[in-house]
Amino acid sequence: MMGFIFSVLLLSGIAAGLALILVISEKVIQNYGSCKITLNKGKKELTVEGGKPLLTTLKEQKIFLPSACGGRGTCGVCKCRVLEGAGTLLPTETPYMNDKERKEGIRLACQVKVRNDMEIEIPAFLFAIQQYQAKLAAVEDLTYDMKRFRFELLEPDRMDFIAGQYVQITCPAYKKGVDEVSRAYSIASDPQDNHFVELIVRRVPNGICTTWMFDYLKAGQSVQLTGPYGEFRMSDAQAPMIFIAGGSGMAPFVSILHQMRHAGSTRKADYFFGGNSVRDLCLGQQMAEFEKAIPSFKFNPVVARPQPEDNWSGQAGLVTEAVKRQYSDLSGHEGYLCGSPGMIDASIKVLVGLGMPQDKVYYDKFA
Template identity: 45%
Template sequence: MDFLIAPLTVAAIAGGLAALISAVDKVVNNYGDVKIDINNGKKELEIKGGEALLSSLSSEGIYLPSACGGRGSCGACKCQIETDVGPVLPTEFPYLSDEERANNTRLACQVKIKKDLSIMIPEELFNVKQFTGSVLSIKNITHDIKEVLVDIGEETIEFTSGMYIQLIVPPYGKIKDYNQRAYSISSSPSDKNKIEMLIRLVPGGIATTWVHNFLKEGDKIELVGPFGEFQKQETDAAMICIAGGSGMAPFKSILYDMFEKGETEREVWYFFGARTLKDLFYLEEMRELEAKWKNFHFIPALSEPQEDEKWTGETGLITDILDKYLKEKTSHIESKEGYLCGSPGMINACIEVFDSNGISEDKIYYDKFA
């Protein structure tokens, strides 16, 4: 019997310790009701303490951007906290500049509410809403990108082309918690009852796996937004736009919005890079737009065209194509602005090309995604 008594004794002790730790945690972390003052009295909340600031705000209908769903890996949920909440955490440091740290900017997902707080957020976030919609259509536009169109019914969304929406991913399969991920809105702002997204499958990605393998037409879906500052500047400068893959999304919204509004006097050069022909999409739509808009130029390029594809367009890295066109096709244009959407590596490489061709970084606007 001794061989049974020892393990049972250890298990009993471990169970007792776990219960004790749980009880102590509930007492120690019982912060009671706390008040959050937002923007010097613009809005005041009274909530239970102990949760992260990000989730506490969203539970009260105040939504901060969060591309990673509150895991501290995107750095998007920044807000200014005027109350002392302790030193900046190691998880926050990579996402905060020296100036932001000096101004008490913190990541809301990393700050636990333990006492009354006073915070400052951008005024436009008061207009962010949570939408419940129904999936109207899911289309395979490439082998790894789906176009998802959501009908939000009688609700309306007001946004500027180039902004993004956060998709709420419910538990599925082995995923036990809710998650959020950010996707650029690809539809035009004129369609106020629908939201379109282009979602590329990322191996192992929580949201993209759900969309590609589980989401079906007719399903209910939750969205939060709009967010973002990526948008065209209200100038007369020629727009030099570069994207690849699902980076097409904000440009599709921007271009159709401009065309609908009659902003066709403005010069636009749109470079879209892909590896092979199977990675290109919306070619027909872009060509049709090009035929109607004399100042719009669409330049698709393949970096690794296959022999059987018989590709006759531009070939090579998109940065090399960009450099060639800036030197040979657009050098006569005095005022130019750069617009980029893609991976950090692609964006950094394009910024170098812009800089070498006289377009300074203060004239370059971009939306990076991992």
């Protein structure tokens, strides 16, 4: 009996000792201490605590790199150039890098940990991205699964953005088991109405941020936004344009149409909006107003599977088929696409197949 008790005590002692060694080694090994990050050849120098991803570390220092997936390593937009101190490229980064980027030391800031002094380069315009305190001013139902959220900016109280850009919203840890995350949403409002930012959001079943926005976020509540981010925007050319988007992909086009209306644009723009069924269509009234204000603009809603009870007399089928029905040569056009990666890839194929140069197809993938 004594032998058994002795063995149990001995094993427990060994286990406790091992646990202690683990804790100490974690503290010693994972404690990277204070690290220096030099940005853009000395334009800025930061002294930070090591141990966190570069993206988070920079955010804590109020330098906001785009991070459309909120740091999950799935969007590839948090790229920056690391000249020193990042170690070798990680398997999680390789799918997002071409050969040129690898050679230039481009890395995903959300995957690289700050473990020692680093030297990095980021596009200069990123220094201008700010954090905004805002409050939810109004919410409007657009369809059964889409809402428009209107945020009033409080501090700073204005955001200068270009139609087509997006913001990131911080979704707090609103229930047990959910950590704070941030997600990207295209700005769907008038760039001149810059005391407010409107977003058109589609509910993703069980999605962390959209569940919060639809079920928890209430009018008057404070939120945190950063931005504006992104290169998606109308080019300066005068070439006629094809817009393609379904669902919440409509958001940047609403902003672009405001911009065209203000500029008195005469540039031809044909917008093909795809929905699965009639209940996916929205903003018909606003689109009709844009058609009146911008005579060169035409809105073409297309329903993939209209039901007999819908009495739908408009275009039916896939949005890409509607484009093909209307155009046989798009070599002089530009394409603007927004929405799911699947829809964008299918649309690019069709537009390029109709002669549109690949480099004249601009898009923002919602992924």
